[in-house]
Amino acid sequence: MLDVRGLRKVYEGSGRRTEAVRDLTFTVEAGELVCLVGPSGCGKTTLLKCMSGLLAPTSGEVTLGGRKVDGPPPGMAFVFQEYGRSLFPWMRVGANVELPLKQKKGLGAARRKELVADALESVGLADAAGAYPWQLSGGMQQRVAIARALAYEPDVLLMDEPFAAVDAQTRADLEDLVRRLWQERSMTVLFVTHDIDEAVYLGERVIVLSKSPTVVQEQLKVDLPRERDQLTTRVTPRFAELRTHVYEQIQAAKRGAVAAPGAGEEAEVAKAVGTAGGVPVDVRKDMPPLR
Numbered sequence: 704m705l706d707v708r709g710l711r712k713v714y715e716g717s718g719r720r721t722e723a724v725r726d727l728t729f730t731v732e733a734g735e736l737v738c739l740v741g742p743s744g745c746g747k748t749t750l751l752k753c754m755s756g757l758l759a760p761t762s763g764e765v766t767l768g769g770r771k772v773d774g775p776p777p778g779m780a781f782v783f784q785e786y787g788r789s790l791f792p793w794m795r796v797g798a799n800v801e802l803p804l805k806q807k808k809g810l811g812a813a814r815r816k817e818l819v820a821d822a823l824e825s826v827g828l829a830d831a832a833g834a835y836p837w838q839l840s841g842g843m844q845q846r847v848a849i850a851r852a853l854a855y856e857p858d859v860l861l862m863d864e865p866f867a868a869v870d871a872q873t874r875a876d877l878e879d880l881v882r883r884l885w886q887e888r889s890m891t892v893l894f895v896t897h898d899i900d901e902a903v904y905l906g907e908r909v910i911v912l913s914k915s916p917t918v919v920q921e922q923l924k925v926d927l928p929r930e931r932d933q934l935t936t937r938v939t940p941r942f943a944e945l946r947t948h949v950y951e952q953i954q955a956a957k958r959g960a961v962a963a964p965g966a967g968e969e970a971e972v973a974k975a976v977g978t979a980g981g982v983p984v985d986v987r988k989d990m991p992p993l994r
């Protein structure tokens with residue numbers, strides 16, 4: 704569905720040269736929900752901008768359904784990290800959410816109004832349609848940006864740390880909303896986050912990126928049940944095992960160690976587990992194999 708092959712991005716200009724992404728290759732299947740985690744500055748936003756056709760890669764390519772992405776593809780929506788700059792301050796919230804719908808063929812005004820109302824309702828902002836973005840709090844503005852993407856009913860949804868500015872309770876509600884909409888609408892979702900627990904709770908698969916210049920450090924299938932619940936899923940032993948594993952990978956990524964499955968990982972485990980009576984204790988020995 705969404706294929707990233709040998710993607711490299713070097714920013715050049717004003718006497719600076721930054722190799723943000725070195726060599727990224729991965730695939731997202733149709734209808735999959737994949738979370739991307741990686742250290743700050745490792746090129747996550749750069750990657751999403753290349754995937755959405757907003758930025759041209761230096762080399763490599765992105766294809767969507769077999770077609771090369773060289774501009775924003777129809778059917779794809781992007782929730783930006785910088786929500787403050789992604790809403791038009793002179794337009795009311797309702798008009799902001801409706802704007803991309805005007806690009807969609809065959810949508811009448813009545814249907815557009817309905818989609819806007821539904822999307823605002825689903826992010827808990829049913830009353831805010833008549834306000835201007837600058838009259839809302841940061842977290843509310845971020846929810847408007849999410850509503851705008853949802854109203855568009857995309858086939859592919861790219862989200863760049865969309866919940867960074869919302870409080871913990873709203874964040875939990877929005878996580879459940881993303882999973883529910885993903886299941887109901889069979890969207891393909893690529894979700895970028897700093898938050899390891901969020902990545903494991905939300906994703907069907909987690910891709911861990913190395914520090915800049917970026918490569919894929921590891922991919923991990925999240926074998927938690929499809930029906931997830933903030934209270935019960937997060938306290939299961941399997942959830943704890945998966946989050947510990949991703950945490951270790953991120954630590955390795957920060958140190959610049961690209962985990963080789965096998966020897967490298969054993970070394971990491973040995974360092975992390977400590978000893979009991981001189982005998983190394985592998986806290987993960989009972990863990991089912993990670994795929």
Ligand SMILES: Nc1ncnc2c1ncn2[C@@H]1O[C@H](COP(=O)(O)OP(=O)(O)OP(=O)(O)O)[C@@H](O)[C@H]1O
Pocket residue numbers: 714715721722723742743744745746747748749750784915
């Ligand atoms: N427009 C730009 N021009 C030059 N360098 C840039 C530009 N955008 C990003 N960079 C550089 O590319 C690297 C990756 O930035 P990017 O924003 O993609 O990281 P990120 O993983 O999204 O970070 P964060 O987790 O903090 O959001 C950084 O070193 C950054 O300084």
Ligand SMILES: [Mg+2]
Pocket residue numbers: 747748749784863
């Ligand atoms: Mg970013």
